[in-house]
Amino acid sequence: MPPRQSETFFRLPELTALVAGQLTGPELYSAIQVSQQWNTALIPFLWHTIDTDLYGWPSILRSHDSCQLNDHSKGEDWIRLVFKKYGAFISCLRTRWKIIINVAFSESACTQLTTLSTFKLEQSHTFQEETELLRALTASLEETFGNLLLAFQPAFRTDYPIISPLFVGMMEPSKARFRTLDHQRQNWIAAQSLWLLILQNPGLHTIRLDWELKDMCSLTSLDFLYDGILRMLPNLVFLESHTIPMDLERLLACVPSLQSYRTLHPVDMESFISSGGGTEYGQFRELEILGVLTPQSLARLLRKFPNLQHLQFEALQVSNVVYSGGKVNNGEAEGESEGLWSACQGLETLRGQIVGVDRLSYLQQLTLNRLQLLRTTEGKMSERELATVNRQREIHEQQREIFKKLSVLKHLKVWTGSAVDVEGVEDVWV
Numbered sequence: 001m002p003p004r005q006s007e008t009f010f011r012l013p014e015l016t017a018l019v020a021g022q023l024t025g026p027e028l029y030s031a032i033q034v035s036q037q038w039n040t041a042l043i044p045f046l047w048h049t050i051d052t053d054l055y056g057w058p059s060i061l062r063s064h065d066s067c068q069l070n071d072h073s074k075g076e077d078w079i080r081l082v083f084k085k086y087g088a089f090i091s092c093l094r095t096r097w098k099i100i101i102n103v104a105f106s107e108s109a110c111t112q113l114t115t116l117s118t119f120k121l122e123q124s125h126t127f128q129e130e131t132e133l134l135r136a137l138t139a140s141l142e143e144t145f146g147n148l149l150l151a152f153q154p155a156f157r158t159d160y161p162i163i164s165p166l167f168v169g170m171m172e173p174s175k176a177r178f179r180t181l182d183h184q185r186q187n188w189i190a191a192q193s194l195w196l197l198i199l200q201n202p203g204l205h206t207i208r209l210d211w212e213l214k215d216m217c218s219l220t221s222l223d224f225l226y227d228g229i230l231r232m233l234p235n236l237v238f239l240e241s242h243t244i245p246m247d248l249e250r251l252l253a254c255v256p257s258l259q260s261y262r263t264l265h266p267v268d269m270e271s272f273i274s275s276g277g278g279t280e281y282g283q284f285r286e287l288e289i290l291g292v293l294t295p296q297s298l299a300r301l302l303r304k305f306p307n308l309q310h311l312q313f314e315a316l317q318v319s320n321v322v323y324s325g326g327k328v329n330n331g332e333a334e335g336e337s338e339g340l341w342s343a344c345q346g347l348e349t350l351r352g353q354i355v356g357v358d359r360l361s362y363l364q365q366l367t368l369n370r371l372q373l374l375r376t377t378e379g380k381m382s383e384r385e386l387a388t389v390n391r392q393r394e395i396h397e398q399q400r401e402i403f404k405k406l407s408v409l410k411h412l413k414v415w416t417g418s419a420v421d422v423e424g425v426e427d428v429w430v
Contacts, residue, residue, distance in 0.1 A: 021045070025055050047089040052097055053119075061097045065126050076103075083107045091115065096124040096210075098190035105193040105200060113201040121190065122212035129183065136180045160188045164196055170224035171195075171217050191217035198229060205235045211242035211264065219244060230254045238286075248272045248289075252281055260286035267291045269313075273300045281305055288312040292355070295405060302347065312351040318402055348411050354402065358395045364388045 023031065028046040032039040052061060060074045080103050083090075087109030094117040095101065101118070104110040125133065160173055173188040191213060198204065219225055225244060230236070231254045238260040239251075245265040249272050252258060267289040284305045292315045293301065302308060360368065367388045371381070378386060406412065 043086070044089045047086040049092040050090055050094070050100075051092075052095040052100055061099065061124070062126055064099060065128050079103050080107060084109055088112060093117070094119070096120045098124070098186060101190050101197060102193045105197040108200070110197070111200055113197075113204055115206040116198065116201070116204055117206070117208035118194065118210040118213070119208075120212060121210050122187065122215050132180060133183065160185050163189065163192050166199075166224075166228060167192055167195075170221045170228070171219050174215050174218050187216035195229060199232055202232060203235055204233055206238040207233075207236065208240040209243045213243040226250055226254045249275055252284075257283070259283055262286070262288040263290070265290060266314075269293060269301060270297060273297055273304065279304065282307050284308060286310040290314045292317050293352075294318070295402075307346050309346055310349040311347060312349075315353045315355045318354060318356045346411055350406070350412055357402070358398055360388070360392060360395065364391065368392055 023045075025046065028042055032042045032046060050057075052058065060079070063073070064075050064079060066073070066075075076099065079099060083103045084107045087104065087107055088111065090104075090110050091112055092115040093100070093104060093110070093113055094115075096119040098121055101121070162168060171191070173184055175184075194213070198207065222244070225246075230251065233255065234257060236255050236257055239255070239258060240260075240262040242264045245267075246263065248261070248267055248269075251261065261284075269289070269291045281304060285308060287305065287308065287310070289312070291313050293313055294317050298313075298316060302311075305311075367385055371385060371389070376385070378389065381389065
């Protein structure tokens with residue numbers, strides 16, 4: 001590109017962003033070396049996202065603390081220089097390395113994050129850390145060879161440094177367990193740095209907290225989590241937290257902007273549904289939880305989230321839906337059910353296992369298989385065989401009634417449950 005055309009191009013930030021958004025990290029790295037003008041214009045795009053699973057980051061972080069670093073190696077000093085120099089450009093940070101969390105906070109330049117995701121912080125070790133952990137475990141086994149159980153007793157200290165007065169009385173180090181005490185200290189520093197990094201970025205709209213964070217620190221007060229952390233994030237839209245069981249009602253009260261919440265912890269949905277009166281959370285779009293719902297509680301949950309688009313839970317308990325005398329009865333007043341089920345017309349995805357559905361016994365299924373194989377007509381069946389066929393029909397009607405209720409959710413596209421045809425549902429997962 002001729003110099004004058006290049007100058008004109010970079011004067012149009014929308015065009016620059018459009019082109020830069022189509023380039024990979026290596027391509028952007030090559031582009032910034034073309035000229036000073038290209039460097040100035042494209043550096044913010046190069047450092048917009050740091051994903052430590054991409055490009056050269058894995059090898060750098062696996063060896064950053066090695067004592068054999070040469071002039072071409074990138075140790076901790078290089079990592080710190082990167083965040084000090086380019087931290088203001090970083091908007092999206094995805095990492096599984098404690099050193100990245102520590103540096104991102106300690107250099108105080110990483111303050112423009114909108115997305116922060118952590119993965120397997122406890123399992124990501126450098127070569128030197130792995131050697132030290134193996135040596136410590138071997139020494140422990142040798143020292144207690146006569147009683148192997150003692151080798152696995154957790155080591156524990158509580159006198160590690162607290163890097164902020166915010167944490168006094170609010171959190172403490174987790175037990176070292178099969179780690180060295182030095183590893184426990186590193187975990188403790190990284191856990192504090194992570195919470196402070198979150199507070200350092202009030203513009204965050206997406207947070208994913210690693211499951212293994214619970215092995216790095218223990219919160220002794222959930223008030224710190226709700227009022228000291230989450231309430232300080234007015235723009236938070238997406239939260240995925242597998243670290244701490246949260247009270248859904250309190251979470252939504254602290255973060256009214258929240259639209260999506262995912263967790264692998266059980267949630268007391270019955271308590272949430274019955275509390276708060278008729279409070280509706282119209283901004284909410286996505287919920288993934290562990291928990292068992294009944295058709296009634298599911299309907300009432302949908303009424304609390306009238307604009308919900310995606311819902312995933314552990315199981316739908318339908319054992320109270322019975323079929324007898326040619327009529328299905330689910331324990332709800334006539335007409336009330338339809339109003340509840342139709343409360344959430346925007347739902348597109350519903351994921352969960354249906355449990356409690358009646359099924360044939362093993363012997364009944366064998367009988368039915370034999371009748372189908374022989375193509376026996378009803379007039380030639382014994383009373384036991386006829387009872388089995390009638391039972392199968394009742395079960396099928398029960399299943400169809402369950403899906404008939406789900407079909408009231410007219411925009412539903414995906415349901416993970418059973419291979420029963422559902423009118424109004426575009427795609428059924430098995």
